[in-house]
Amino acid sequence: MKQLYKNHSFFNLLMGRVMINAGDSLYYVATTWTVLQWTHNPLIVGVTNTLLMVPMCISFLFGPLVDVIPLKKTLLLTPILQCLILALIASLYLIDYLNVYALIILVTVAMFCTQIGYPAQSKAIPLLVKKEKLLSANSAMSIAYQGTDVIMNSISGIVVAIIAFIPLYFTNSLIFLIASLFMLNIKIPNLNNKEKSKSTYLQNLKEGAIEISKSLLLIVALVSGVINFGLGLLYTWIPLKADDLGGAYYYGLLMALFSLGLIIGSLVTPYIKNMNIGYGKLLILLNITSGLILIIINYIPSIGFIILFPVAFITISISNVSLASIQQKVIPEHMLARLTTIITSISAISLPAGSFIGGVLVKNIGINFTLVIGGGLFIIASLIFFISKPYRLLPQIEKIEYQHMFKSREIQK
Numbered sequence: 001m002k003q004l005y006k007n008h009s010f011f012n013l014l015m016g017r018v019m020i021n022a023g024d025s026l027y028y029v030a031t032t033w034t035v036l037q038w039t040h041n042p043l044i045v046g047v048t049n050t051l052l053m054v055p056m057c058i059s060f061l062f063g064p065l066v067d068v069i070p071l072k073k074t075l076l077l078t079p080i081l082q083c084l085i086l087a088l089i090a091s092l093y094l095i096d097y098l099n100v101y102a103l104i105i106l107v108t109v110a111m112f113c114t115q116i117g118y119p120a121q122s123k124a125i126p127l128l129v130k131k132e133k134l135l136s137a138n139s140a141m142s143i144a145y146q147g148t149d150v151i152m153n154s155i156s157g158i159v160v161a162i163i164a165f166i167p168l169y170f171t172n173s174l175i176f177l178i179a180s181l182f183m184l185n186i187k188i189p190n191l192n193n194k195e196k197s198k199s200t201y202l203q204n205l206k207e208g209a210i211e212i213s214k215s216l217l218l219i220v221a222l223v224s225g226v227i228n229f230g231l232g233l234l235y236t237w238i239p240l241k242a243d244d245l246g247g248a249y250y251y252g253l254l255m256a257l258f259s260l261g262l263i264i265g266s267l268v269t270p271y272i273k274n275m276n277i278g279y280g281k282l283l284i285l286l287n288i289t290s291g292l293i294l295i296i297i298n299y300i301p302s303i304g305f306i307i308l309f310p311v312a313f314i315t316i317s318i319s320n321v322s323l324a325s326i327q328q329k330v331i332p333e334h335m336l337a338r339l340t341t342i343i344t345s346i347s348a349i350s351l352p353a354g355s356f357i358g359g360v361l362v363k364n365i366g367i368n369f370t371l372v373i374g375g376g377l378f379i380i381a382s383l384i385f386f387i388s389k390p391y392r393l394l395p396q397i398e399k400i401e402y403q404h405m406f407k408s409r410e411i412q413k
Contacts, residue, residue, distance in 0.1 A: 004129060004133060004136060004137055004140055005140075007128060007129065008185075008187070009128050009185075009186045009187045009188075010125075010128045010129055010137065012182045012183070012185045012186045013075075013121060013124055013125070013128065013141075013182075013183075013186055014140060014141060014144050015182045016075070016079070016121075016179045016180075016182035016183045016186070017121055017141055017144055017145060018144045018145075018147075018148050019079075019175055019176070019178050019179035019182065020078075020079055020082075020114070020117065020176065020179045021144070021145050021148040021152075022148045022151075022152050022175055023079075023082065023086075023172050023175040023176045023179065024111075024114055025148060025152035026152055026159070026168075026171075026172050026175070027086060027107060027110065027169070027172050028052065028107075029152070029160060029251070029252075029255060030159075030160050030168055030169070030172070031048065031052070031103060031104070031107045032045065032048060032049065032052075032239050033160050033239060033248060033251060034100075034103065034160070034165070035048045035100055035103070035104065036239055036240075036243060038100050039100060042236075042240055042359045042362055042363050043359045043360070043363065044100075045236060045239060045240065045359055046236045046355055046356045046357075046358055046359025046360065047104075047356060047359070048104050049232070049235050049236050049352070049355035049356075049358075049359075050352035050353075050355045050356045051104055051105075051108045051352070052104075052107065052108055052111050053111075053232065053235075053348065053351040053352040053355060054108065054111075054352055055108065055111040055112040055114065055115040056111075056115050056344060056345070056348040056351060057345055057348050057349040057351065057352060058115075058345060059115045059116075059118075059119065059341040059344045059345050059348070060205070060208075060209075060338075060341045060342040060344070060345035060346075061205075061341075061345075062115060062116045062119065062337075062341055063119060063205070063208060063337045063338035063339070063340065063341030063342060064204035064205050064208070064337075064338055065116070066116065066119050066120050066123060066337035066338075066341070067123075067204060067334060067335065067336075067337045067338050068204070070188075071120055071123060071124055071127075071188050072183075072186065072188045074116065074117065074120040075117065075120050075121065075124065075183040075186060075188075076180055076183045076184055078113045078114070078116050078117035078120070079113075079117065079176045079177075079179040079180040079183060080176070080177075080180045081110075081113045082110045082113045082114070082173075082176040083173045083174075083176035083177045083180065084173075085106055085107075085109055085110045085113070086110065086169050086170075086172045086173040086176065087169075087170065087173040088106065089103065089106050089107070089169050090165070090166045090167075090168075090169035090170045090173065093165050093166055093169070094166055119337045119340055119341050119344075120337070121141075122324060122328070122336070122337075122340060123333070123336050123337045123340075124186070124188065125137050125138065125141065125328060126328045126333065126336070127188060127189055127333070128186075128188075131329065134325045134328050134329060135269070135270055135273065135321075135322075135325045135397070135398075136270055138269075138321050138324045138325045138328070139266055139267075139269050139270045139321055142262075142265075142266035142269070142317060142320065142321045142324075143263060143266040143267060145266075147263050147266075155252060160248055160251075204338060205338070207335070207338070208335060208338035208339050208342050209342060211335065211339060211406070212339055212342050212343065212346075214406060215405050215406045216388075216390050216391060216394075216404070216405045216406075217327070217339070217343055217405055218346070219385075219388050219390075219391060220323065220343070220347075220391070221342075221343045221344075221346035221347045222346060222347075223381045223384050223385055224319075224346075224347035224381075225346060225347045225348070225349060225350040226350070226377055226380055226381040226384065227287070227316070227347075227377060227378060227381045228347055228348055228350045228351045228354065229350035229351070229353060229354035229357075229377055230294075230354060230373075230374040230375070230376075230377035230378055231316070231351060231354065231374075232350060232351040232352060232353060232354020232355040232356075232357070232358060233354045233355070233357065233358035233361065233370055233371075233373065233374040233377075234258075234358070234371070234374055235351075235354075235355050235358070236354075236355045236356075236358030236359050236362065237358055237362060237367065237370055237371060237374070238251065238254045238255060238258065239251055240359075240362050240367060241254060241367050242254055244367055254309075257306065257309045257310045258309070258310065258313055260310040261309070261310030261311060261312060261313030261314050261316075261317070262313055262314075262316060262317040263317070264310065264311075264314050264317070265313070265314040265315065265316065265317025265318045265321070266317045266318075266321055268314070268318065269317065269318050269321040269322055272318065272322065272397060273396060273397050273398040275396070276396075277396070278392075278393065278394050278395055278396060279322065279394045279395065279396060279397045279400060280385065280391045280392045280393060280394035281392060283315070283318070283319055283382075283385065284382045284385050284386050284392065285382075286314070286315035286318065286319075287315055287378050287379070287381055287382040287385070288378070288379055288382045289315070290311075290312045290313065290314075290315045290316075290375070290378045291375045291376060291377070291378030291379035291381075291382065292375065292379070293308050293309075293311060293312040293375065294312050294371055294372070294374050294375025294378065295371075295372050295375035295376065297309060297312070297371065297375075298367075298368040298371055298372070299368075312375075315378075322397050324340075325397070326397065326400055326405070327339065327340050327343070329400070329401075330400070330401060330402045330404075330405050330406070358370060361373065390404075
């Protein structure tokens with residue numbers, strides 16, 4: 001891992017990712033909590049979370065663009081745009097021109113920038129590190145990502161409660177400006193891939209969709225959609241649960257526990273390659289465990305809740321980091337952004353639906369039983385994975401190759 005940090009360009013990418021995620025976490029928590037405090041309406045909170053997840057659902061539209069636009073330009077411009085948007089939000093509030101709807105719309109636009117930037121960052125990793133270092137590189141990126149979440153989510157509730165709106169969003173804008181400086185110092189190798197210019201945007205999009213439809217990645221994306229519906233419920237459940245418990249402090253605490261589980265998953269992911277169990281079987285067992293924890297967690301003492309709540313989300317991080325490494329290993333570079341964004345869109349399209357339904361469920365059946373439904377979705381996802389023989393029989397992660405994921409002949413370069 002230390003050798004990765006000596007790689008100047010990878011280190012700048014990593015630090016840029018840290019700053020971008022810090023900014024994303026801060027304005028996500030700040031906006032959700034602000035909307036709740038301005039409206040006191042669970043349905044509007046659900047709608048807000050829904051809109052903030054829409055960019056992720058249509059990220060497949062950005063994949064072909066990331067594949068053809070110079071990578072350095074994409075990495076640099078996305079944080080700059082977010083910097084300007086957040087400065088605009090603070091300025092509109094300063095002159096009393098900002099209402100809840102304008103806030104939601106502008107933050108949603110900022111989220112679009114995030115969803116363009118993330119596949120670009122993912123595409124940059126295999127260009128900056130050696131193939132055998134991909135799992136470690138993705139783990140490092142995820143640890144940085146989730147570690148930032150733990151810190152920002154721990155303090156965001158308190159920060160939102162004690163810092164005024166204008167300095168909060170101006171500070172958030174500055175964070176993205178710093179991120180752009182890190183991205184500026186990344187040196188991307190010249191790929192000289194002339195094939196990129198021979199196809200239109202729609203042809204590139206269609207080609208990516210055809211390849212996904214012939215692969216096991218389609219099943220992975222669809223079942224991940226079931227899990228993401230449960231996560232959508234959770235994203236709405238957390239601020240409402242915090243409000244029920246007593247305020248912004250509890251929001252920060254719950255978000256910190258959630259992120260702690262993700263960072264633990266990122267830390268242990270590099271070691272799963274040494275486990276004598278197939279990748280498919282491992283994730284089936286982990287998802288069942290997570291589902292059972294979420295079902296029982298509201299009905300045990302508080303200390304048990306604090307311990308088990310982060311454990312429930314270790315699976316999510318292990319799945320995300322390992323899947324990213326598998327994709328970077330088996331998908332050719334010139335199609336990587338297209339295919340990964342299609343997978344992201346298929347799996348994420350249920351997130352906003354889950355978030356909206358979460359607001360409805362909390363209002364009609366209560367906070368505790370809503371989380372039970374979320375846990376049940378994890379178990380259903382595991383059962384679907386178990387039924388899929390190709391997934392169930394996947395080998396250890398280090399042994400997964402192109403032929404395990406794709407039915408067709410190798411993608412032409």
